[in-house]
Amino acid sequence: MxxxxxxxxxxxxxxxxxxxxxxxxxxxxxxxxxxxxxxxxxxxxxxxxxxxxxxxxxxxxxxxxxxxxxxxxxxxxxxxxxxxxxxxxxxxxxxGQVLHNTGVPEGFTPKICVRDTVTAADGKLGDLIAFLSEAIQPEWGGVPRSANISVPIGRMNFNSIRATFFYESLADMEKANMDLLSNTAMVSKVVELRAAPQVRVVSRVVSYTPRTS
The missing domain is CATH 3.30.70.100 (Alpha-Beta Plaits)
Structure with a gap:
């Protein structure tokens, strides 16, 4: 893994x-x-x-x-x-350990990194991981992106996981967010499985070394 x-x-x-x-x-x-x-x-x-x-x-x-x-x-x-x-x-x-990864689109150059920390409701950790792992798979907003679900191996709350997304621009991130928020079924499911609203940190990718093989 x-x-x-x-x-x-x-x-x-x-x-x-x-x-x-x-x-x-x-x-x-x-x-x-x-x-x-x-x-x-x-x-x-x-x-x-x-x-x-x-x-x-x-x-x-x-x-x-x-x-x-x-x-x-x-x-x-x-x-x-x-x-x-x-x-x-x-x-x-x-x-940390990566539980699920969408892979990287061909020719993709990430410029924006979005890290969301999500805490599952008690007894819902497995369901939240499974749902998010499937939810990040399709493209959102018609823009290229890479995503993964991971967990730090040392953490204050064992129910916390991290969803990380990479985009080629803030404009692409905005399109993806608008598409995601319009999916009421997905949003409702996340609300059902989480213990509290997720915490988001947005960063600029200043250096990127892709996988060579």
């Missing part, structure tokens, strides 16, 4: 460009597919604006284990991470 490694960094004042560029440079040294995003719209702007998130994709837990073991014993990698982190107010990592 596919896994991802997220590294969240909040740059100190005046260090945004340095952190962004170093995060891109550091992520580019990994042979795995992945991307770097910069938050452009956060539900708590004073806390979550200008967050740089580096994401690296692994095809299996075994592959991630190998990289983590190598990183633990490689001072160069650890020093590279520390170099970026010294420019930040905070730095944190998250490992």
């Amino acid at each position: 596919t896994y991802y490694y997220n590294h969240f960094r909040k740059p100190k004042s005046g260090n945004f460009l340095k952190v962004r560029d170093l995060a891109i440079e550091s992520r580019a040294k990994m042979p795995n597919p992945g991307f770097v995003t910069a938050t452009i719209s956060h539900p708590q702007p004073a806390l979550g604006s200008n967050i740089i998130v580096s994401t690296t994709i692994f095809d299996s837990a075994e592959e991630m284990d190998k990289v983590l073991d190598f990183s633990d014993s490689n001072d160069e990698i650890l020093e590279r991470i520390q170099e970026v982190d010294t420019l930040c107010e905070s730095s944190a990592s998250v490992i």
